[in-house]
Amino acid sequence: MKNNIITCVWIVAVFLGGLLIIQNVNLNRIGADVFYTQIQGPGKELTNRIGNGETLVRYEYELPAVDKNGTQTTLKFTADKQLREKAYLSLYVKEGKGVTSYQEVAKEKLPEKVAEKLQERKE
Missing domain, CATH: 1.20.5 (Single alpha-helices involved in coiled-coils or other helix-helix interfaces)
Structure with a gap:
């Protein structure tokens, strides 16, 4: 018992x-590669009408991104809202799926090579 x-x-x-x-x-x-970027300008507004007549709005961004080794690429992703101008993001990327998630990151938390590459891009 x-x-x-x-x-x-x-x-x-x-x-x-x-x-x-x-x-x-x-x-x-889980299992995604991490890239970092900085929001530059507003996202492009995308609207979709669903079956009940409701309109869904998303914002598309296409931005240069850098991985922890300093490798650069351009990534496209969408968000439910306009993201904060100049915000740093970590983008989670899976092969075949693209960006699957993102999260805002403080500038101090960026890997050193990433911070250097993003700073070069501003100049």
Whole structure:
């Protein structure tokens, strides 16, 4: 009887732990390459009408980006809102899918080579 209770408690704990991980981890970032960019100008507004007549608005950005080794590329991605001008972003990129996620990053948190390349681009 005691073993059954311990087993049930253990199974419930593992299940709840799994739910917490799934809820709090952005799966789009797992296994992705990370590039960094800085927002320059407003995004291009894209509107889509869905079945019930509601209009969805997204903003498209196409910006130069740099990985932690200093390799440069141009990436295209969309956001639900206009992103803050001059904000630094980390872009999570998966092969075949493009940018799957992004997150604003403080300038101080940028890798050294990235900060140098982004600074060169401004000059």
